[in-house]
Amino acid sequence: MNKNYTIAKSGIAFEQFTDEFVVVNLPEGHYYSLRGTAFFMFQFLTKGSNASSISSALAKHFDISEQDALKESEQFIDALLAHKLLLETEEEVVFNIPSPEVKSPFLKPEIETFDDMKELLILDPVHDVDPQEGWPLKK
16 A cells, blocks of 8 residues: 655655755755656645555656656655655545656756755744844854
């Protein structure tokens, strides 16, 4: 049986732009850019999905075999789990996505990781207040 995953609720925020998801992990102080195939795959996980469903959609839309698509889906999910962006869920949304007329070339999904704003992202403005030094107080 496939494990279903969705976006972790605690400390994770994401925003969808035209061709990119920006995902923020506040407790870790990292943010991520997901474009291309990663953007395509992440869309499924925002509502609850699994490697099998994602791989079916990949094989339908991209020039990749079902077997390779499943491997890529599992690796992508494992990477998101390693970044603490997903959690297991009972929910699975069944997607009915029409097949395109022409398949796109498959490019390996990439998760760009940024930590240049780590100090700001891990600040806890509610609790990191000092009466003399103000708010927020970097520790």
